[in-house]
Amino acid sequence: MVDDDLVVVKEADRFLRDVRLAQGRAETTTKAYAEGVSLFLRWSSRTGRDWRAAARDMGLFMVWLRWTPGNGGQRRTVIPGPGSRPVRGDSRINKVLTAVRMFLSHATVNRTVPGWGLEQVYELGDVRDLPAEARGEDGGMRVRLRARHRLQEPETDIDRASNEEIVAMFLACQSARDRLTVLLISRVGLRPGQATGLHRTDPHLMMDSRPLGCDAEGAHLHVIRRQNENNAWSKSKKSWVMPVDFLVVQGFDQYALERHDRLGPGGSDFLLVNLFRPPFGAPITPAAIGELFEALSRRAGLDRLITPRMGRHAMASNVADAGGRLDEVQALLGHKHAGSARPYLHPKESRLRDAVDRVPSPRAIEREVGR
Structure with missing residues (x-):
């Protein structure tokens, strides 16, 4: 400087x-x-x-x-x-x-x-001046x-992409690579820097990965922080294993065929690479994912722009809607603290309705006490 x-x-x-x-x-x-x-x-x-x-x-x-x-x-x-x-x-x-x-x-x-x-x-x-519980155990x-100097910022909510919006964007994709990219963001929950930083050795899609020297069960990805030439950077300092489902595995399979058809065995060691414009085989950048989501939002005829961050919020909310606990959402997002996952949760209205309906009526409570 x-x-x-x-x-x-x-x-x-x-x-x-x-x-x-x-x-x-x-x-x-x-x-x-x-x-x-x-x-x-x-x-x-x-x-x-x-x-x-x-x-x-x-x-x-x-x-x-x-x-x-x-x-x-x-x-x-x-x-x-x-x-x-x-x-x-x-x-x-x-x-x-x-x-x-x-x-x-x-x-x-x-x-x-x-x-x-x-x-x-x-x-x-x-x-x-803190409560005893907050002072630490060593005393x-x-x-x-x-x-001292900090302005009070208005709270801003980051909306989640709806499942209907994600499906529409998925259907608007024109390549297997783009479909896999949408899945990595909205179904796996990776950040753009994490998705574009994946290497071809990071996905373990077999049910038994022990021949690869990995003890993790089922199909999964290894999210690893590296210094990458495409400026892809995992925000989380730690590495972790991310489970993936059969839809993501299918996305990988289709992309592998498309990549081999375009590049043969060549290309860089990165997973997501240029297939349709030079330099062929070079890794795509995190900014390219933002451009892809913007283009897919328009191509799908959506009423608003869907960002990668909204796709990541959708993944976390879907896990919670399916009964996932906060610590599970935390682990899947790669957060250090469970509280970091709270802003990512946007429950469906139907789940809120079910939560209210589960509360027993006063008469039901009275009958239960009477027993």
Whole structure:
């Protein structure tokens, strides 16, 4: 990362390298952090502040973020007032502030920023004000940090794709590869980066995989985090086994025939590759899945655009509708905590009706007690 004079900002460069390599963050995450830190450094430079001591004016930075474009165009500011629209929304500002806090914390650890800087961006506390159950079993003292500067974002719901919409998109596919892609997202629940990061050795579609050195039962996929040439990246740091059903197995079989017909035994080791445009055999990118879902939504004549994320939500909701517990949904989505799976659950109205109907009437309860 360089400043306005094209001089490398060593601390920022070291921070981003550590995020990418030592912490193992995705390239997209590292890029987002880089954009946030660059805005902070630009604001510090243009307002005559030393970034090492600028944490005390974080509130002014938030105002600058809301009303100042970051493209360096002729119009450097937007004047607040009736009819004026902020340059950045609350969500974007919060993401920038998160990157800046991490950058300043990293610089504090490396003694580039004075220790008092953390007190400007975090409220410092300890676990003594927490309930005993939340303090940990070792009884030791722990310091807690809470961000001082954070905007209240409106809650936004991510809708699930309905089964009818997914079927319509599936029928609108013009190749076995596209049909398998739709299944991997909406029936297996993979993220685009996980689907495009699959290698041909990751699917184990036999009932007994022990000859492959794998003890997992039944047909399944191995979702593995790798550094891939197509920038496909699994968000989950851990690897896990994902069971698949007979529809997905059929999708794999049909795609294998189509791929061999187009490429023979050639092509890259990636599972999903270019079959219909050059470079033939090269892995498709995560962005290509988003483009595919957009095209299928139009081709199927749907009333709205279905995104890969909505397909992943559909998979989680279908598991829950079929009686799956939260810990099962968590494991299938590759989440670390069970609570992470809750936003993915969108129960059918019929399931909600059944839940209400299962509640016994007061008379039934009275008769049961009378016995």
